[in-house]
Amino acid sequence: MTRIVVVGSINMDLVTLAPRFAGAGETLLGERFLTLPGGKGANQAVAAARLGAEVALVGALGNDAFGQQLRQGLLAEGIDLSHTRQLDDCASGTASITVAGGENQIVVVPAANARVTATQVERAHALIARADAVLVQLEIPLPAVEATLRLGQRLGVPVILNPAPAQPLPPAWLRLARCVTPNQHELATLLGADRTDLTAPEDFRALMQRAPCPVVLTRGAEGAWYREQGAPIQQPGFRVEAVDSTGAGDTFSAALAVFLAQGLPLAVRQACAAAALSVGRLGAQAGMPRQAEVAALLARQETPAGWR
Numbered sequence: 297m298t299r300i301v302v303v304g305s306i307n308m309d310l311v312t313l314a315p316r317f318a319g320a321g322e323t324l325l326g327e328r329f330l331t332l333p334g335g336k337g338a339n340q341a342v343a344a345a346r347l348g349a350e351v352a353l354v355g356a357l358g359n360d361a362f363g364q365q366l367r368q369g370l371l372a373e374g375i376d377l378s379h380t381r382q383l384d385d386c387a388s389g390t391a392s393i394t395v396a397g398g399e400n401q402i403v404v405v406p407a408a409n410a411r412v413t414a415t416q417v418e419r420a421h422a423l424i425a426r427a428d429a430v431l432v433q434l435e436i437p438l439p440a441v442e443a444t445l446r447l448g449q450r451l452g453v454p455v456i457l458n459p460a461p462a463q464p465l466p467p468a469w470l471r472l473a474r475c476v477t478p479n480q481h482e483l484a485t486l487l488g489a490d491r492t493d494l495t496a497p498e499d500f501r502a503l504m505q506r507a508p509c510p511v512v513l514t515r516g517a518e519g520a521w522y523r524e525q526g527a528p529i530q531q532p533g534f535r536v537e538a539v540d541s542t543g544a545g546d547t548f549s550a551a552l553a554v555f556l557a558q559g560l561p562l563a564v565r566q567a568c569a570a571a572a573l574s575v576g577r578l579g580a581q582a583g584m585p586r587q588a589e590v591a592a593l594l595a596r597q598e599t600p601a602g603w604r
């Protein structure tokens with residue numbers, strides 16, 4: 297069984313369904329409110345577990361009502377929480393999410409997630425040494441992210457860095473990653489590009505000249521563009537009915553980690569299929585598919601990779 301370690305955040309998502317996004321200073325009547333498990337780290341852990349991996353999560357929760365609920369949910373997915381701390385003096389992380397027309401807006405309050413440390417990552421040394429791949433994102437403090445990248449490199453375990461939410465990082469850190477999985481905005485931030493509208497293949501090709509590691513650019517319904525060595529490749533997306541795109545990027549990164557051993561082209565194709573399936577239900581984790589569902593979608597829809 298593939299072993300995945302996720303180092304990352306755990307949030308309770310406070311989700312409001314609205315007819316549209318409110319403008320500054322405007323009050324809107326929403327349609328529904330739900331509390332749902334989320335956080336980029338927890339989402340990636342759940343997605344990897346549903347895809348059949350053995351998963352451990354290194355993170356932090358508050359010992360409050362949200363924290364207890366989130367912990368139970370992760371345990372029910374079979375995720376090893378022996379390296380997740382439950383803090384008595386801190387609230388659990390939250391994300392206020394508005395969903396309108398299949399799109400979302402998110403504000404995260406890290407709370408306990410801000411207490412994940414480099415030492416905590418080092419303590420998970422033995423766990424990481426046994427892993428096939430490690431996933432890390434940017435919703436925890438940067439010293440913990442750096443420690444994950446350095447430990448992965450020292451142990452020879454591939455680390456997939458999902459650089460979300462967007463922030464610039466030292467190029468030396470990127471060189472430690474097996475690959476990064478940004479969206480368009482995150483890629484522009486990461487590589488210090490002026491434009492965030494990376495819509496043309498030429499923009500991607502040009503940016504890739506200064507990428508210090510392989511990049512897999514997620515493009516929502518359009519699929520992904522990636523470059524390992526040589527020319528960039530386009531993997532078209534899969535056609536699905538979108539209800540809520542929250543967690544689609546997390547599903548993508550998780551699937552990439554689970555299928556990484558098959559090589560980037562196959563892993564990216566499966567990641568695109570898994571991410572497409574994940575948008576079919578409300579909530580970050582509700583739509584995350586099992587391996588058989590991904591296989592069925594791949595069998596149903598031909599999406600040959602290439603460049604247009």
Ligand code: RIB
Nearest residue numbers: 307334335336391543580
């Ligand atoms: O990537 C989606 C996640 O971002 C949400 O679940 C929310 O918690 C924020 O962390």
